[in-house]
Amino acid sequence: MSEMTEIVLTIDGQEIKATAGMTVLQAAQKAGIYIPTLCHHEKLEAFGGCRLCMVEVEARGWTSYVVSCVYPVAKDIVVRTRSAKVDKIRKVLVEELMAHAPDAPELIRLAEEYGADRNRFERDASFCIVCGLCVRYCNEVKQKNAVGFIDNGARREISFIPEVAKDECWDCQECFTICPTSYAQAAYLLTEALAFPGQRKVPIKTTQAPEPTRRVIPIMPVAATT
Amino acid sequence: MPKLQSAAELEKYRAEILARRDPAKPCIAVCVGAACDGMDSAAVAAAFVAEGGKLGDKIEVRTTGCHGYCEKGPNVVVTPGDICYFEVQPTDVPEIIAATLKGEVVERLVYKDPNTGAKAVHMNEVPFYKHQTRLLIGDNPKIDPMRIDDYLAVGGYAALVKALTEMTPEQVLDEVKKANLRGRGGGGFPAGSKWETTRNAPEKTKYVIVNGHEGESAAFMDRAMLTGNPHKILEGLIIGAYAIGAQKGFMYTRHDMPLLEKHVRNALAQAKEYGLLGQNILGSGFDFECELHFDVGIFVSGESSALMRSIEGNAPEPRPKYIRTSVNGIWDKPSNLNNVETWANVPQIISKGAEWFTSIGSEKSKGTKLISLSGNVVNSGVVEVPMGTPLRTLVFDIGGGVRDGKILKAIHFGGAMGGSIPADLIDSPLDFDGMSKLGAPIGAGGLLLMDEDTDMVEVARYLMDFLVNESCGKCVPCREGMQQMLHLLTNITRGEGKPGDLERLEDLIEVTGVASLCALGKTSGDPLKSMFRYFKPEYESRISGGSAGK
Numbered sequence: 001m002s003e004m005t006e007i008v009l010t011i012d013g014q015e016i017k018a019t020a021g022m023t024v025l026q027a028a029q030k031a032g033i034y035i036p037t038l039c040h041h042e043k044l045e046a047f048g049g050c051r052l053c054m055v056e057v058e059a060r061g062w063t064s065y066v067v068s069c070v071y072p073v074a075k076d077i078v079v080r081t082r083s084a085k086v087d088k089i090r091k092v093l094v095e096e097l098m099a100h101a102p103d104a105p106e107l108i109r110l111a112e113e114y115g116a117d118r119n120r121f122e123r124d125a126s127f128c129i130v131c132g133l134c135v136r137y138c139n140e141v142k143q144k145n146a147v148g149f150i151d152n153g154a155r156r157e158i159s160f161i162p163e164v165a166k167d168e169c170w171d172c173q174e175c176f177t178i179c180p181t182s183y184a185q186a187a188y189l190l191t192e193a194l195a196f197p198g199q200r201k202v203p204i205k206t207t208q209a210p211e212p213t214r215r216v217i218p219i220m221p222v223a224a225t226t
Numbered sequence: 227m228p229k230l231q232s233a234a235e236l237e238k239y240r241a242e243i244l245a246r247r248d249p250a251k252p253c254i255a256v257c258v259g260a261a262c263d264g265m266d267s268a269a270v271a272a273a274f275v276a277e278g279g280k281l282g283d284k285i286e287v288r289t290t291g292c293h294g295y296c297e298k299g300p301n302v303v304v305t306p307g308d309i310c311y312f313e314v315q316p317t318d319v320p321e322i323i324a325a326t327l328k329g330e331v332v333e334r335l336v337y338k339d340p341n342t343g344a345k346a347v348h349m350n351e352v353p354f355y356k357h358q359t360r361l362l363i364g365d366n367p368k369i370d371p372m373r374i375d376d377y378l379a380v381g382g383y384a385a386l387v388k389a390l391t392e393m394t395p396e397q398v399l400d401e402v403k404k405a406n407l408r409g410r411g412g413g414g415f416p417a418g419s420k421w422e423t424t425r426n427a428p429e430k431t432k433y434v435i436v437n438g439h440e441g442e443s444a445a446f447m448d449r450a451m452l453t454g455n456p457h458k459i460l461e462g463l464i465i466g467a468y469a470i471g472a473q474k475g476f477m478y479t480r481h482d483m484p485l486l487e488k489h490v491r492n493a494l495a496q497a498k499e500y501g502l503l504g505q506n507i508l509g510s511g512f513d514f515e516c517e518l519h520f521d522v523g524i525f526v527s528g529e530s531s532a533l534m535r536s537i538e539g540n541a542p543e544p545r546p547k548y549i550r551t552s553v554n555g556i557w558d559k560p561s562n563l564n565n566v567e568t569w570a571n572v573p574q575i576i577s578k579g580a581e582w583f584t585s586i587g588s589e590k591s592k593g594t595k596l597i598s599l600s601g602n603v604v605n606s607g608v609v610e611v612p613m614g615t616p617l618r619t620l621v622f623d624i625g626g627g628v629r630d631g632k633i634l635k636a637i638h639f640g641g642a643m644g645g646s647i648p649a650d651l652i653d654s655p656l657d658f659d660g661m662s663k664l665g666a667p668i669g670a671g672g673l674l675l676m677d678e679d680t681d682m683v684e685v686a687r688y689l690m691d692f693l694v695n696e697s698c699g700k701c702v703p704c705r706e707g708m709q710q711m712l713h714l715l716t717n718i719t720r721g722e723g724k725p726g727d728l729e730r731l732e733d734l735i736e737v738t739g740v741a742s743l744c745a746l747g748k749t750s751g752d753p754l755k756s757m758f759r760y761f762k763p764e765y766e767s768r769i770s771g772g773s774a775g776k
Contacts, residue, residue, distance in 0.1 A: 048546025049701050051741045065740050070546045085740075092737040096706035120730065122713040130699065149699075152524055154709040156699030 011079040024068035024079055025053055035068055035081050036090065036110060038097075038180055039131040044140050046070045050131055052110075054089050056080040065089070087114055095120040097129045101181040104129070128183040130156055134175035144168045147175065147184070160188050162195035170201050229501035232509040233387040236500075240378050247379065250306060252285050252326045254278070255367040256314075257301040259292025259450055261607075263485070267300035273316040274302075277323050285323060288376075291366045291454015291489075295354050296607040298337075303367045308349035311335040340604070340626070357623040359586070360610045361594050362570050363447075366454040371489040374496040377457040383502060385573035389465045390510040393576070398469035399425065402572065404580035406592050411437055411528075411565030412640070412669045412745075414591070414658035420562055423552040425470045427560035432472040435537070435556075435563040436463055438479035438486075439521050439528035442641035443692055445672035447596035448566040450608045452479060453486040455570075456493035460516065462572030464502065467514045470562055474515050478533055481520035490518055525642075525696030529744045530563045531555075532698065543698045544744035565670065567596050588614030591658045601638070601674035602629045614655045621652060621675060632677035636761070640669025642689040642696075643749035645756030646682065665756035682761040683768055686754050687715035693750050704747025707738035711754065723769035732758070 005020040011028050018027035023046065028035050038050040046069045053068045058078040065085065080086065094116040098107050102118045107129075111118055130149075135158055138147050146164040149156055160169070169188060176185040192200060230236045256262075256271040274287040293301045298312035304326055311322060311332065318335060325332045337346040339353070346352045369376040377383070389398050403418030424432055436459055440448040452459055463475050477490060494516055497503045505513050519537050521527040527542040534556045536542040547554075555561025571593055575583050584592045591613035597620060600606045604626030611620060617637060621627065628634050634649040645666035647654070654664060661668045676685065690712045699705045711734050714727050735751030735758075742748045757765065 046546065047700075048743060051702050051743070054741055066548065067546065067743075071548050088733075089737050089741050092707075092733050093702050093741065096702060096710060099706070099710070121710045124709075129702075130705065132700075151699070152526075152695075153697035153699045154694050154705055156705065 007073050007075050009073055009077045009079060012081055018073040022073045024055060024071045024073055027073050028068065028081065033081060037069060038129065039133060040069045041133055041178060044136045047132055047136060052090055052093055054086060056083045056086055090114045091116045099123050100126045101129055104181040106180045127181050127186065128158060129181055131180060133178045134158055134184040137175050137178060142172060158187060160191040162191055165191055166196045166199060167201050227499055230508060233391045236383060236387060236508060243375050243379050253288055253305045254285065255288045255290045255303045257293045257299060258289045259454060261296035262299035262301055265299050269316045270300045270314050273319040277319050284327065288370045290369055291371050292450035292608055293367050294363055294608045297605045303349065309347055310337060310349050310352055312337060354605050354624055357619055358610050359594050359612050361574060362451060362596060363608060363610050369455055371454055371456055372492050374457060374500060382457055383461055385576040386461050386464055387508065389468055389576050390508055390512060395469045395471060398465060398576065401580050402575055405575045405583040407568065407571055407575060408591060408658060409565060410567035417564055417568050420552055421466060421470050423550065424560040424562040427553045429560055431559045432470055433556050433559055433561040434463055434467045434470060434472040434475045435561060436477045436566055436569055437528060437533060437563050438477060438566045439533065440670065441525035441528045442670045442672050444598060444600050444641050444674045445670045446598045447608045447671055449483060449486055451570055452566050453489050456490045458573060459566055459569045460493055460497055462569035463516065464514055465572050465576055466569065468512055473513060476517050476519050476537055478519045478521065478537060481523060494518060526698045526746050529746060534561055543700050546743055586612050588655055588657045595656060595671055597671045597673050599625050599673050602632065602677040603675040604629055611656065614657055616653050616655055618652045620673065625675065628675060628677050634675065635678050635680050636676040638674040638676060639666040641672045642692045643752055644669045645752050647756065648760045665759050682757050682764050683715060683719050686757050687719050689753050690715055697746060701743040701747060703738045703741040704743065704750065707734045708750050710734055718768050727769055728765060
């Protein structure tokens with residue numbers, strides 16, 4: 001759409017002005033209304049994977065449950081970011097994810113908010129919640145594709161590709177900071193230990209190369225000086 | 227074969243094929259469909275070719291697609307007379323040929339009623355066949371899928387001729403809309419409305435797609451159609467493309483069926499050679515190409531948006547966008563996708579008209595439906611009946627009832643995303659809406675019979691195990707919810723169920739159903755939902771008693 005068409009919708013009882021093409025999540029964020037997300041990142045294309053941002057939408061007399069990160073704003077729709085059903089969806093989703101990462105700070109916070117029981121479902125301590133932030137950030141923002149998804153269904157996981165990671169990750173590591181569970185960092189270090197121990201690319205002269213920043217935890221074995 | 231330049235040339239060619247054929251000459255049709263092939267019907271066919279060859283031109287041998295009666299394969303049908311021989315072995319071949327030449331019947335190989343011992347010689351007397359209305363699959367014994375001439379001989383491509391020469395695209399669309407043809411892939415959505423959406427989309431480049439993925443467990447009718455009569459589906463697709471204004475089509479099907487691939491590839495090549503695909507089809511000015519495409523081996527490839535991603539060359543993940551593929555499909559172009567059986571219905575609707583079509587079936591579900599009959603049934607196979615047929619007819623008259631004299635416990639429809647209903651609902655009619663209300667939507671048409679010994683918890687566990695492996699794993703409710711349902715069901719079947727498990731399952735069904743990205747997740751809890759509706763005491767007693775099944 002070439003012109004900026006203004007659209008008025010209602011979110012949690014407030015009249016919100018949005019522009020055509022925006023998603024409900026963007027409209028809500030612009031208006032300062034909080035909707036929880038785990039796989040959303042403003043620099044990345046909407047993924048619609050975690051489903052935590054589901055909201056109730058009433059349009060032409062019909063109520064439906066949609067993921068706000070991809071649902072486009074439309075004239076006169078009524079959005080409710082919380083309701084008994086929405087809260088229940090979020091509660092169960094958080095309980096499902098806590099089976100993998102029971103101590104992830106963001107999940108603990110959400111569990112408190114929605115009354116989720118971290119012990120409700122059978123544990124599988126994989127630590128990764130497969131939000132795909134690392135994979136998509138590496139692909140869309142960094143365009144390196146050093147980390148990807150492998151396998152499908154419940155076996156889906158993220159995996160660093162050693163051949164790419166060896167050359168690309170040493171001075172980036174930006175995915176570590178956006179990972180909600182610290183698993184990206186663990187997966188990278190494991191890949192390094194298994195596939196290219198001691199062979200990570202390092203700057204020959206520190207004055208000529210960017211200093212790898214220690215963004216996450218201080219035990220990172222990055223040799224900044226040789 | 228020179229390209230046919232016009233409708234008149236095609237009709238002339240058809241007349242020549244028929245003139246060369248003597249309807250009185252005996253023809254032996256050997257089924258080499260998937261089930262018969264598994265029983266080495268190829269050896270039977272080879273024996274017929276070898277024996278028949280000794281006789282010169284007295285007898286014709288034809289290898290064909292699925293006849294339907296898989297239980298009794300290898301199947302052989304002798305025309306004229308449609309004499310059905312079952313469980314034929316290569317050693318039976320000389321006897322069949324000798325009898326056929328004398329106009330006699332080999333009594334020991336015809337159908338014998340297991341209860342009364344009464345024999346049935348002709349197809350229309352065999353109980354399995356006589357209660358069916360075989361509009362779609364009925365041609366299979368008459369067609370060698372490798373020969374387009376066989377399809378032309380049974381009137382093939384006449385509907386395409388009619389559409390291209392006597393009808394405008396709008397009229398074709400109108401006819402399909404009036405016929406109220408509903409999608410056979412599972413949704414039951416009116417095909418005409420879907421076609422219209424794609425037709426009316428402003429973008430000029432449009433695609434039509436045959437969804438021949440058929441990943442639903444216990445469904446095997448689409449492959450029977452596509453392998454046995456590929457031209458019927460192709461004809462439907464070309465007619466659809468004409469109505470919609472599409473220039474290109476895709477047949478998306480299974481990578482794991484070499485015979486299907488061979489037949490479809492050959493059909494596309496022959497149609498192209500005959501001028502039924504390509505530029506200026508039959509001189510009408512209509513151009514259409516069709517490409518074959520294979521799945522990557524997971525069930526979710528059959529989900530329409532995932533299927534389109536797959537055709538684009540991407541991983542088959544459903545798209546999260548709130549868009550309609552009819553408008554934004556392959557490469558964001560309007561793309562109309564229908565199931566194999568839906569496309570197969572199109573030629574007859576055009577040939578015989580919407581009025582004829584709507585005279586068959588129930589009030590809201592028109593035409594016939596192909597059903598894959600399996601499980602604890604006496605006669606497994608591919609069956610075709612009018613919509614509205616009582617399930618009793620399917621199960622008892624056609625299916626021959628429950629195997630080994632056991633009592634029927636449940637009927638399951640729709641595979642891993644379907645549902646089970648108890649035996650006392652056996653008089654319900656086969657109908658999209660009616661069956662959905664009962665909690666056992668007919669889906670693509672896989673009907674599983676379950677006898678009194680069936681463990682309903684184990685059935686749910688088995689189906690969930692299938693889906694867990696077929697999910698793409700992108701969204702949390704499908705990936706995690708199904709995995710947790712599987713854990714709980716596995717524990718219950720092991721006698722390790724705990725108090726609270728049913729509530730946990732109910733929450734998972736609810737959230738997975740509403741929050742999943744695509745239909746795979748959304749309907750993954752449906753079998754379990756139907757079990758809680760009809761068989762809940764079984765679950766409760768398994769948890770409280772802790773017994774590990776019967």
